[in-house]
Amino acid sequence: MPHIRPFRRSDRRQVTDVVNAHISAVVPGWAVSTDTLISQLEADPGQYVADPWVRTRETLVVVVDSRVVGAAHLRCYRNSPEVEPDHRGSGEVAWMVCWPNQADAAAELLGAALRVFESWGARRIFADGDLPTPATFGIPDCWPHLEELLLGAGFRSAEGAVELLLAGGIETLPIADDSASEQIRRSVGERGVRFTLGDSGTEQGRVETIDDCTRGGTLLRLAGWAELADLKLPPDPGARGAFMGTVADWLRTGGVANLFIALGRGDVEEMEYLEGLGWRRLATVRRGWERTTRP
Known part of the structure; x- marks a missing residue:
């Protein structure tokens, strides 16, 4: 019979194993250390807005x-007032993992979690897949056992809250065009290094690159990866190639080998461009899960 209990430090290796099985189903070769996982249970510095x-x-x-x-x-x-209104007094399954052949045990675990939220007096209950990597969020379609579990417990994802994860090698991006590089500005962005084509009034293209997915060395299995964020491609194909070539040249200098990006369903142009370069879809991710009904 399944037995539900609080996490113990002696569980850390087994929990890390099942967590890493879920992470590697999203991005091949990715994994987190036991210490990284344990530290997230105590506080999550990656969620610098919501964690406080x-x-x-x-x-x-x-x-x-x-x-x-x-x-x-x-x-x-x-x-309290400093908390975003939707989250005030709410509960959240920050993440849940289980071996797929243990569906009954997982259902009991989720039921126990819901009873904890009830004892806490949570007025709303959300769910996410917020494992400690930059590409694990929401519920990706490569975790069908978790999606089925949440649906069975009365959770639904937000309408239209779907993102596509794509990844490709640095070699798929164009080679830099030195004659065009003078028109491209590099600056500090909100999350990493920002590249901009054109000035603020006539901006033709932009992208932000996060080239340390190891988060200062705590996620060593993510070395050599970079994330593209806030991507706006120049409309002209020639300018587009020169722009992305400049970005790629910068990332190559830093030893980046692979890149990933999360795109919304409306980012059709960006999706077609990257897939045309040979990038592959890693997962379709549904976000904004909330318990809206009781089964």
């Missing part, structure tokens, strides 16, 4: 025949 809102945290595991087969990390947000 957290009032209570708890991690539950489900054990079958002395083996940890699933885990769920729960957060409860304070009901």
Whole structure:
């Protein structure tokens, strides 16, 4: 029979194994260390806006025949003015993982999590897949066992909240055109290094590059990866190639080998351009999960 209990430090290796199985289903070769995972259970510096809102945290595991087969990390947000209105007094399954052949045990784990939220007096309950990597969020389609579990418990994703994860090698991007590089400005962005074609009044293209996905060395299996964010392609094909070539040249200098990007369904032009370069779709991600009905 499945047994639900609070996480113990002795569980850390088994929980890390099942967490990494879910991460590598999204991006091949990615994994987190046990220390990185444990530190996220205590605080999540990556969520620098929302993490200070957290009032209570708890991690539950489900054990079958002395083996940890699933885990769920729960957060409860304070009901105070500095918290975003939608999150005030709410509960969140920050992430949940389980081995796919343990669906019954996982359902009991989620039921136990919902009872914890009830004891905390949570007025709304959300769910996410916020594992400690930059590409694990929402519920990707490569986690169908978790999507089925959430749907069965009355959760639904937000209307239209779908993103596509794409990845490609640095060699797929164009070679820099030195004659065009003078028109492209490099500056500090909101999350990384920003490249802009044109000035603020006539901006033709922009992209922000986050070239340290290891987060200062804590995620060593992500070395050599970079993220593209806030991508706006120049409309002219020639300018587009020169622009992306300049970005690629900068990233190559830093030793980047692979890149990924999250695009919305409306980013058709960007999607077609990258897939035309040979980038592959890693996952379709549904976000904004909330429990709207009781089964």
